[in-house]
Amino acid sequence: MSLSPRSIAFILAFLISLITTSFLAFVEGVSKGMLFVSAIASFISSFFLILYTVDILVFREVNNMYRTIHKLKMKDFSMTPRKKLIQESNPMKTINDEIFVYVTKKQKEIDELKKLELFRREFLADVSHEFKTPIFAAQGFIHTLLDGAMEDENVRERFLKKAAKNLDSLDVLVKDLLVLSQMETGDIKMNLLPMDMRLLTNNIFSRLENIAQDRGVSLKVKPDDIPEVWVKADADRIEQVMLNLIENAVKYGNEGGKVIVHFNEGKKYVEIAVRDNGPGIPHEHLNRIFERFYRVDKSRSKEIGGTGLGLAIVKHILNAHNTKIAVMSKPDKGTTFSFKLEKAFTQTLIEKTENEALSPVSP
Numbered sequence: 001m002s003l004s005p006r007s008i009a010f011i012l013a014f015l016i017s018l019i020t021t022s023f024l025a026f027v028e029g030v031s032k033g034m035l036f037v038s039a040i041a042s043f044i045s046s047f048f049l050i051l052y053t054v055d056i057l058v059f060r061e062v063n064n065m066y067r068t069i070h071k072l073k074m075k076d077f078s079m080t081p082r083k084k085l086i087q088e089s090n091p092m093k094t095i096n097d098e099i100f101v102y103v104t105k106k107q108k109e110i111d112e113l114k115k116l117e118l119f120r121r122e123f124l125a126d127v128s129h130e131f132k133t134p135i136f137a138a139q140g141f142i143h144t145l146l147d148g149a150m151e152d153e154n155v156r157e158r159f160l161k162k163a164a165k166n167l168d169s170l171d172v173l174v175k176d177l178l179v180l181s182q183m184e185t186g187d188i189k190m191n192l193l194p195m196d197m198r199l200l201t202n203n204i205f206s207r208l209e210n211i212a213q214d215r216g217v218s219l220k221v222k223p224d225d226i227p228e229v230w231v232k233a234d235a236d237r238i239e240q241v242m243l244n245l246i247e248n249a250v251k252y253g254n255e256g257g258k259v260i261v262h263f264n265e266g267k268k269y270v271e272i273a274v275r276d277n278g279p280g281i282p283h284e285h286l287n288r289i290f291e292r293f294y295r296v297d298k299s300r301s302k303e304i305g306g307t308g309l310g311l312a313i314v315k316h317i318l319n320a321h322n323t324k325i326a327v328m329s330k331p332d333k334g335t336t337f338s339f340k341l342e343k344a345f346t347q348t349l350i351e352k353t354e355n356e357a358l359s360p361v362s363p
């Protein structure tokens with residue numbers, strides 16, 4: 001049970017008046033009327049005295065807490081104004097509750113900061129590791145050449161090519177990291193304009209034709225007779241998204257497998273899905289593949305040439321389009337990455353297609 005200053009004052013005043021009257025009752029010559037008056041007088045005077053003292057104490061304590069709270073810059077602390085606190089039946093309890101809420105909130109913030117610190121340390125370790133590999137390799141080739149291998153023409157060309165390849169991957173890594181940091185600081189603004197996803201997919205298929213052929217992977221669009229898919233998006237960034245998703249499906253899917261890009265048009269949005277029938281991604285990795293430098297099969301992905309930044313960039317680009325990437329994967333069945341984009345000129349396009357269908361075809 002929580003006691004308010006008023007109830008405390010009442011109980012104490014009652015006890016004081018009871019004791020005083022009891023003692024007075026033993027004094028000779030004191031009439032009942034006198035006893036009654038002294039009981040009332042002692043009750044009223046002690047009630048107000050105690051109430052005043054308790055209130056002052058509470059008030060002071062509350063003020064002290066207030067000052068401490070302000071010192072700690074508790075800006076986001078939702079506290080009732082001071083006057084109101086004093087009028088509360090139990091202001092100490094109220095302020096105690098609020099401090100508890102605040103402390104819990106702060107604890108959460110501390111946990112979050114600790115997590116971020118750990119993430120920062122891991123990220124730094126990952127970056128240095130990723131940089132080290134191509135730099136050491138290129139350095140090794142160039143030093144071997146300088147130490148005399150340059151004389152042999154065959155070796156010279158081979159080593160220079162290898163050094164160049166390593167420096168190229170370093171270049172890709174730096175560019176990817178730059179894009180990621182620009183996305184995070186919000187330096188890159190999305191230039192949302194109508195673009196045709198169907199055309200973009202065709203272009204990417206042509207760019208990946210060689211890799212797909214090497215692995216015997218077929219690239220398809222569904223529905224395959226869809227002429228255009230107009231969305232409102234940043235064409236360059238969405239190209240980066242589609243390139244990574246389709247390239248991943250080819251690289252990490254099965255040899256001789258299938259990669260299908262599905263377009264599912266809704267009223268306001270188009271859902272785009274990139275599906276493969278590869279080995280899939282184990283459930284425990286699904287949440288982590290969007291982290292920077294995260295690869296499921298580290299050695300295999302590296303062998304294929306990935307830095308593990310692709311999906312982190314994809315996630316940021318789609319977030320900047322106010323949409324999200326979803327992933328579904330079943331072991332040995334395949335993986336599907338999907339996202340939605342806002343349709344561009346929904347009505348105009350329908351009218352345009354209708355008009356085209358009605359207009360006479362010139363020979």
Ligand SMILES: Nc1ncnc2c1ncn2[C@@H]1O[C@H](COP(=O)(O)OP(=O)(O)OP(=O)(O)O)[C@@H](O)[C@H]1O
Nearest residue numbers: 248249252295296297301306307308309310311335
């Ligand atoms: N379709 C897929 N099937 C199986 N695994 C996949 C698929 N897509 C991505 N992964 C796994 O997720 C990891 C992260 O992919 P991500 O695109 O971020 O990096 P990457 O392809 O290794 O490198 P980068 O894209 O930077 O060249 C990959 O290394 C791979 O292990």
Ligand SMILES: [Mg+2]
Nearest residue numbers: 244248306310
């Ligand atoms: Mg990738």
